[in-house]
Amino acid sequence: MPNTLELVLLLLAAAVVTVAIFRSINLPPVLGYLLVGAAVGPHALKLVPASDGASHLAEFGVVFLMFSIGLEFSLPRLLAMKRTVFGLGAAQVLGCIALVMPVGYLLGLGWGAGLALGSTLAMSSTAILSKLLSDRMELDSKHGRETMGVLLFQDIAVVPLLILLPALSQPAEALAETLGIAALKAVVLLVLVLGFGQRLMRTWFTIVARRRSGELFMLNVLLITLGLAWLSQLVGLSLALGAFLAGMLISETEFRYQVEEDIKPFRDVLLGLFFVTVGMFLDVHVIASHLFAVLGMVAALLVVKCAIVFAASRAFGSSAGTALRTGLWLCAGGEFGFVLVSQIDGLDLIPPALLQTTVAALVVSMLLAPLVVQASDRIVMRFVASEWLLRSMELTRVAAQSMNTSKHIIICGYGRSGQYMARFLEQENVSYVALDLDPERVREAGAAGDTVVYGDASRHETLMAAGIMRASALVISFGEVEAALRVLHRALALRPDLPIVTRAADEKDMDRLAQGGAAEVVPEAFEGSIMLASHALALIGVPLNRVVRRIRDVRNQRYALMRGFFHGTTDAADGPEARQVRLHPVTLPAGAHAVGRTLGAMALDDFGVSVSAVRRRNIRGVAPSAETLMQAGDVIVLMGVPADLEQAEGRLLRGR
Numbered sequence: 001m002p003n004t005l006e007l008v009l010l011l012l013a014a015a016v017v018t019v020a021i022f023r024s025i026n027l028p029p030v031l032g033y034l035l036v037g038a039a040v041g042p043h044a045l046k047l048v049p050a051s052d053g054a055s056h057l058a059e060f061g062v063v064f065l066m067f068s069i070g071l072e073f074s075l076p077r078l079l080a081m082k083r084t085v086f087g088l089g090a091a092q093v094l095g096c097i098a099l100v101m102p103v104g105y106l107l108g109l110g111w112g113a114g115l116a117l118g119s120t121l122a123m124s125s126t127a128i129l130s131k132l133l134s135d136r137m138e139l140d141s142k143h144g145r146e147t148m149g150v151l152l153f154q155d156i157a158v159v160p161l162l163i164l165l166p167a168l169s170q171p172a173e174a175l176a177e178t179l180g181i182a183a184l185k186a187v188v189l190l191v192l193v194l195g196f197g198q199r200l201m202r203t204w205f206t207i208v209a210r211r212r213s214g215e216l217f218m219l220n221v222l223l224i225t226l227g228l229a230w231l232s233q234l235v236g237l238s239l240a241l242g243a244f245l246a247g248m249l250i251s252e253t254e255f256r257y258q259v260e261e262d263i264k265p266f267r268d269v270l271l272g273l274f275f276v277t278v279g280m281f282l283d284v285h286v287i288a289s290h291l292f293a294v295l296g297m298v299a300a301l302l303v304v305k306c307a308i309v310f311a312a313s314r315a316f317g318s319s320a321g322t323a324l325r326t327g328l329w330l331c332a333g334g335e336f337g338f339v340l341v342s343q344i345d346g347l348d349l350i351p352p353a354l355l356q357t358t359v360a361a362l363v364v365s366m367l368l369a370p371l372v373v374q375a376s377d378r379i380v381m382r383f384v385a386s387e388w389l390l391r392s393m394e395l396t397r398v399a400a401q402s403m404n405t406s407k408h409i410i411i412c413g414y415g416r417s418g419q420y421m422a423r424f425l426e427q428e429n430v431s432y433v434a435l436d437l438d439p440e441r442v443r444e445a446g447a448a449g450d451t452v453v454y455g456d457a458s459r460h461e462t463l464m465a466a467g468i469m470r471a472s473a474l475v476i477s478f479g480e481v482e483a484a485l486r487v488l489h490r491a492l493a494l495r496p497d498l499p500i501v502t503r504a505a506d507e508k509d510m511d512r513l514a515q516g517g518a519a520e521v522v523p524e525a526f527e528g529s530i531m532l533a534s535h536a537l538a539l540i541g542v543p544l545n546r547v548v549r550r551i552r553d554v555r556n557q558r559y560a561l562m563r564g565f566f567h568g569t570t571d572a573a574d575g576p577e578a579r580q581v582r583l584h585p586v587t588l589p590a591g592a593h594a595v596g597r598t599l600g601a602m603a604l605d606d607f608g609v610s611v612s613a614v615r616r617r618n619i620r621g622v623a624p625s626a627e628t629l630m631q632a633g634d635v636i637v638l639m640g641v642p643a644d645l646e647q648a649e650g651r652l653l654r655g656r
Contacts, residue, residue: 010040010047012269012273014036014037014040014276015033015036015269015272015273015276017036018032018033018035018036018272019032019272027367027370028125028127028128028131028366029272030125030127030128030275030335030366031363031366031367033272033275033276033278033279034275034276034278034279034282034338034363035279035363036276036279037275037276037277037278037279037280037281037282038279038280038282038284039279040276040280041279041280041281041282042280043280043282043283043284043285043286044284060270060274062239062240062271062274062339062342063225063226063229063239063240063243063270064225064243064263064266064267064270064271065240065267065271065274065339066158066159066240066241066243066244066247067225067243067244067246067247067263067267068247068260068263068264068267069155069158069244069247070243070244070245070246070247070248070249070250070251071247071248071250071251071256071259071260071263072155072247072251081145081148081149081152083316084145084146084149084150084316085149085150085152085153085156086153087316088146088149088150088153088309088312088313088316089149089150089151089152089153089154089157090153091308091312091315091316092122092150092153092154092305092308092309092312092330093119093122093153093154093157095308095311095312096118096119096121096122096304096305096308097114097115097118097119097122098118099118099304099308100114100117100118100121101114101115101118102114104117104118109350109354110349112168112349113168113349113350115164115168116165116168116340116344116347116349116350117350117354117358119157119161119165119340120337120340120341120344120358120362121301121305121333121337121358121362122154122157122305123154123158123333123334123335123336123337123340124150124151124154124305124329124330124331124332124333124334125332125333125334125335125366125369126151126154126155126334126335126336127335128332128334128366128369128370129147129151129329129330129369129373130148130151132329132369132370132373133147133148133329136373136483138437141437141438142318142319142322142439143322143325143326143329146313146318146322146326147326147329147330150309150326150330151330154334154336155336158240158336158339158340159240159241159244160186161340162238162240162241162339162340162343163183163186163237163238163241165340165343165344165347165349166238166343166347168347168349181236185235185236185237186237186241189231189232189235189237189241189242189245190245197245197249198249198252198253201224201249201250201253202252202253202254204220205220205250205253205255208220209255217258217262218262221250221259221262221263222266224246224249224250225243225246225247225263227246228242228243228245228246228249229242229243229246230242232245238343240339274338274342275335275338277342278338278341278342278359281341281345281356281359282356282359282360282363283356286352286353286356287356287357287360290353290356290357293357294357294360294361294364295364297357297358297361298361298364298365298368301331301332301333301361301365302331302332302365302368302372303331305327305330305331305332306324306327306328306330306331307327308327309323309326309327309330309331310323310324310326310327311323313326313327320384321380321384324376324379324380324383324384325376325377325380328372328373328375328376328379328380329372329373329376331365331372332365332366332368332369332372333361333362333363333365333366334362334366337362338359338362341355341358341359341362406467406470407431407470407471407472408430408431408432408433408467408470408471408472409425409430409431409432409433409471409472409473409474409475410432410433410434410435410457410463410466410467410468410471410473410474410475411432411433411434411435411475411477412434412435412457412474412475412476412477412478412487413434413435413436413457413476413477413478414434414435414436414438414441414442414445414450414452414477415436415441415477415478417477417478417503418434418436418475418477418478419445419450421475421477422434422450422451422452431451432451433451433452433453433466433467434450434451434452434453435452435453435454435455435456435457435462435466436452436453436454436455437454437455437456439454442454453466457476457487457490458483458486458487458490459490460490460493460494463490463491463494464494468491468494468495468498469494469495471495471498472499473498473499473500473501474487474491474498474499474500474501475500475501475502476488476500476501476502476503476518477503478503479503479504479505479524481504481505481509481512481513484502484503484504484513484516484518485512485513485516488500488502488513488516488517488518489516489517491517492517499519499520500517500518500519501518501519501520501521501522502518502520502521502522503521503522503524504521504522504523504524505523505524505525506523506524506525509521509523510523530551530554534547534550534551537550582639582640582641582642582645583612583637583638583639584637584638584639584640584645584649585615585635585636585637585638586635586636586637586638586648586649586652586653587633587634587635587636588630588631588632588633588634588635588636588652588653589632589653590632592632592652592653593651593652593653593654593655594630594636594651594652594653595630595631595632596629596630596631597629597630598626598627598628598629598630599611599614599624599625599626599627599628599630600626600627602651602652603651604638604648604651604652607640607644607647607648607651608640608641608644609638609639609640609644609645609647609648610638610639610640611624611636611637611638611639612637612638612639613637614628614630614634614635614636614637615634615635615637616631616633616634616635636652
C-alpha cells in the first residue's frame with residue numbers, strides 16, 4: 001500500500017493528465033476524474049487501494065465545494081428568484097424523491113433507501129449547465145432563468161440532505177430522535193453563526209486585511225473554513241455543513257470576491273481528488289454484468305426527470321416550449337449526486353450492486369448532458385406545435401424592425417456595450433438593428449424607442465430577418481468567445497463579404513476570433529489599459545497632444561484597420577507626411593509576376609512592406625496568411641512608406 005505522499009502524488013498525476021485530455025476535447029474534467037479513479041482504483045488496475053488517506057483527502061474537496069456554495073448564497077438573490085427557486089426547484093427535487101421512493105419500495109428497498117436514491121438522482125450538474133448557458137448566451141432566457149433557479153435550490157437542498165442521510169441508518173425507533181437532535185443542533189449552530197458571526201467576521205477580516213499581507217489573508221481564509229467545519233463536526237454534524245456556514249458568513253462581507261479567488265485553487269484541486277476517489281468506488285466488473293440495468297437507469301433518469309421538470313414548469317405558468325427546454329437541460333445527473341453517494345456509501349442503505357449502477361448511470365448521463373442540450377431546440381420544435389408559431393412571431397418582429405433599413409449595422413447583444421454602441425451610431429445618424437435574448441431588457445429598451453428585438457443572433461433565420469443581406473456591418477458586443485464564433489460562422493455563411501467587428505474579454509481570444517472571420521477584434525483589457533495610461537499621463541502633466549499621439553501609435557500597432565491611410569491629392573508630397581505609413585492597392589493583371597505565387601514567396605517584408613488585405617471578386621480578406629495564393633485580378637493592399645511601396649509593387653508586377 002502506498003504511503004500518504006505516494007498516494008497524493010499518484011492522484012495528482014492522474015488529475016493533471018485528466019484535465020489536460022478532457023479540456024482538449026471540450027468535456028468537463030469531472031468526468032475524466034471519475035474515469036481515472038475507476039481505472040486506478042481497487043477494482044481495476046489496483047494502483048490505489050481503498051484507504052482512509054484517500055477518503056480524508058476527498059472529504060476536504062467536499063468541504064471547499066460547500067464553502068464555495070456558501071459564498072454564492074445571497075438572500076437578496078434568493079428573494080428575487082424565490083418563485084423559481086422555492087417553487088419550481090422544490091417541486092423538481094421533491095418530485096424526484098416522491099417518485100423514486102415507491103419504486104424503491106417495489107424493488108424491496110426501505111423508505112430510507114428510496115429517499116437516499118431519489119435525492120441522489122434529483123441532482124443536476126451546476127458546473128456543466130451554468131457553463132453551457134453562458135457559452136450559448138441563454139442565461140437570461142426563460143429556460144435559462146428556470147434552470148439556474150432549480151440548480152440554486154439543489155445546491156441549498158444538499159445541506160439538509162447531508163444532515164438527513166446519516167440519520168437514516170439509525171434504527172427506526174431511534175430515527176425520529178436522531179433527526180430531531182440533528183435538526184436542533186443545526187438550528188442552534190445557524191442562529192449562533194448567522195446571528196453573531198457576520199459582525200464578528202467583518203471586523204476580523206478588516207483587521208487581517210489592514211496588514212496588507214496576501215499570505216496572512218490566505219491563511220485566515222483556511223483557518224475560518226476549516227475551523228467552522230471542525231466546529232460543525234464537533235457537535236455531531238458534517239464537515240460540509242460547517243464549511244457552508246463559513247461561506248455564508250463571508251458572502252455578506254466586502255471580502256467575498258477576494259476570498260473566492262484565493263480559495264479557488266484549493267477547491268479545484270481537492271474537488272478533483274474527491275471525484276477521483278468517487279471513481280475508485282466504481283467496479284467495472286459489476287457494471288459490465290449489470291450493463292442493461294445501467295442503460296435502463298440512464299434512460300429512465302433522462303425521461304423521468306425531464307417529465308417532472310416539464311410538468312412542474314407548466315404548473316408554474318411557463319409555455320410548453322420553455323418547460324420542455326428546462327426539462328431537457330436538467331434531466332441529467334450532477335456532481336452533488338456523487339457527494340450524496342459518498343455519504344450513502346458505508347451506511348448500508350442501498351445494496352452495493354444498485355449503488356454501482358447508480359454511480360455509473362450518473363456518469364453516463366453527465367456525458368450525455370451537452371448532447372441533450374445541443375439537441376434541445378430540435379426536440380422542442382419537433383414535439384411542441386406552438387413553438388413554430390412563437391418562432392415565426394419572433395422572426396416577424398425582427399423583420400418588421402429591419403424592413404425599411406438598408407446599409408444598417410446589426411448589433412448582436414444589447415447589454416452595456418451594445419447600448420453604448422447604439423448611442424454612438426444614433427449620434428452619427430447610422431441606422432441599426434439590435435438583437436438580444438433578455439426579454440426584460442428588450443421590453444424596457446423597446447419602450448424607450450431603441451431599435452432592439454428579441455432574437456438569437458446565432459440562428460440563420462434570425463440574421464436573415466434582421467436584414468443581414470442589406471447590412472453594411474455586424475458588431476458582436478458580448479465577450480463570450482464560443483458564442484461569438486457561432487455568430488461569426490452563421491453570418492459569414494450568409495454574407496462572406498460582410499465586415500464583422502467583435503469584442504474580446506482578453507487578448508488571448510483575439511487570434512481565435514480573427515481566424516473565425518472577424519474583420520477586427522477589440523480586446524477589453526487592451527482598451528482599458530490605454531485609457532488608464534492616457535489619463536495618468538495627462539494628470540502628471542504630459543502635454544495632451546503627445547498623449548493623443550501616443551494612443552494613436554499604440555492603436556495603429558494593434559488594429560489592422562486603423563493602420564496606415566490612403567494617399568490623396570490633398571496630402572503633402574513632402575514633409576513629415578511623406579514618411580508616414582500609408583496604404584496602396586496594387587491590381588494584379590494576368591501577366592503579373594505574383595500570379596500563381598504565394599504572398600510568402602514574394603518576401604515583401606524585405607522592403608519593410610506588409611499586406612493589409614487582399615480583395616478578390618469584391619470579397620475583402622483582412623490580414624491574409626503567407627500561404628495565400630494570388631490570382632489574376634486580385635487587389636493587393638500594401639502598407640508601408642512611399643519609397644518601400646514602390647519597390648514592393650515592382651516585385652509583385654515585374655518580379656524585381
